[in-house]
Amino acid sequence: MDALQTGGHAVAHVTGELHHHHSHAGSSHHADGHHLLAVEHLSVAFDGYDPTAPYFSGARCRSEVLHDLTLSVHEGELLAVVGASGSGKTVLADALMGQYETNAEVTGSIWFDGIAQDAASLARLRGHGVSLVPQGVDNLDPLMRVGEQVRGVPRGSSRAERRADAARRLVRQRELFASYGLGEQVERLYPYQLSGGMARRVLLMCALMEEPCLIIADEPTPGLDLDLAAHALDDLRAFADAGGGVLLITHDIELALRVADRVAVFRDGTVVEETGVESFSAPELLRHPFSRALWHALPGHDFATFGTVGDDAEVTR
Numbered sequence: 399m400d401a402l403q404t405g406g407h408a409v410a411h412v413t414g415e416l417h418h419h420h421s422h423a424g425s426s427h428h429a430d431g432h433h434l435l436a437v438e439h440l441s442v443a444f445d446g447y448d449p450t451a452p453y454f455s456g457a458r459c460r461s462e463v464l465h466d467l468t469l470s471v472h473e474g475e476l477l478a479v480v481g482a483s484g485s486g487k488t489v490l491a492d493a494l495m496g497q498y499e500t501n502a503e504v505t506g507s508i509w510f511d512g513i514a515q516d517a518a519s520l521a522r523l524r525g526h527g528v529s530l531v532p533q534g535v536d537n538l539d540p541l542m543r544v545g546e547q548v549r550g551v552p553r554g555s556s557r558a559e560r561r562a563d564a565a566r567r568l569v570r571q572r573e574l575f576a577s578y579g580l581g582e583q584v585e586r587l588y589p590y591q592l593s594g595g596m597a598r599r600v601l602l603m604c605a606l607m608e609e610p611c612l613i614i615a616d617e618p619t620p621g622l623d624l625d626l627a628a629h630a631l632d633d634l635r636a637f638a639d640a641g642g643g644v645l646l647i648t649h650d651i652e653l654a655l656r657v658a659d660r661v662a663v664f665r666d667g668t669v670v671e672e673t674g675v676e677s678f679s680a681p682e683l684l685r686h687p688f689s690r691a692l693w694h695a696l697p698g699h700d701f702a703t704f705g706t707v708g709d710d711a712e713v714t715r
């Protein structure tokens with residue numbers, strides 16, 4: 399079963415309006431904007447052979463990686479999904495892109511721009527409204543020069559339109575390369591000739607090129623030095639400020655807090671708390687013990703909590 403079983407019920411806070419283009423006008427990054435993405439009760443389980451069973455016994459097992467996960471991203475908003483390694487973050491990204499493994503069982507509802515989606519419609523949105531910045535740099539086409547990959551396929555209903563789009567894409571590609579410190583000679587390289595950090599930048603540029611409404615970025619910064627990581631995050635922030643939506647998936651809470659409007663704390667395959675970044679200014683503003691644990695893991699916090707004289711409110715916690 400690889401189709402998303404949509405619940406069929408309209409969700410009260412998801413409007414039915416269809417916006418083909420995101421509005422750049424006056425969107426604030428606050429929770430009252432239009433929902434670009436709404437996920438409700440999403441579960442993903444994998445069916446397979448039981449690795450602990452005797453060889454050839456054929457015993458099956460089912461492992462549920464995501465359970466009853468709910469989150470939403472508004473226009474103009476950057477939502478960070480923060481969770482530990484191996485906790486199912488990439489499974490989430492793939493599910494949202496309609497990329498299901500053949501042994502995946504997916505249930506729940508995914509709404510994009512107020513429209514209920516299934517696996518096929520999510521796959522059609524890829525590059526046409528939703529862009530993924532994949533976690534693995536092996537997602538680049540090994541046989542295509544990276545400039546060409548970033549430029550993508552020109553669109554238009556006539557040859558003239560496609561030619562104009564190709565010219566626009568070239569200009570945009572050069573701008574992106576320049577802003578990430580990649581010279582024109584890099585355009586002609588193949589992915590295997592790139593450093594890990596360069597390949598990461600290429601993945602991000604591919605996503606930005608398609609002018610999506612929503613970017614899903616799965617761990618976009620590992621391998622980038624601090625400046626480049628900050629640059630990548632600033633770009634995602636700017637994209638949201640211009641009216642787009644960003645789902646930033648990361649294990650790095652510190653990085654997430656720098657750019658996010660809201661944080662979805664992800665643990666054991668579900669979102670245990672979705673809250674504004676401001677809640678991370680003090681642990682008592684956080685509801686879930688795991689969120690508080692994340693807070694305490696932030697640099698300097700344990701010192702501030704236990705080492706500051708007169709900070710009674712926190713010491714008692």
Ligand SMILES: Nc1ncnc2c1ncn2[C@@H]1O[C@H](COP(=O)(O)OP(=O)(O)OP(=O)(O)O)[C@@H](O)[C@H]1O
Pocket residue numbers: 444445446461463481482483484485486487488489490499501533617649
């Ligand atoms: N097709 C599959 N069949 C069975 N199990 C799978 C499949 N795909 C993923 N998993 C399991 O799902 C779990 C979550 O993996 P996932 O890659 O989503 O974690 P992650 O949070 O992205 O980790 P990381 O921080 O390393 O990127 C893992 O235990 C993985 O083995």
Ligand code: NI
Pocket residue numbers: 487488489533616617
């Ligand atoms: Ni991952």
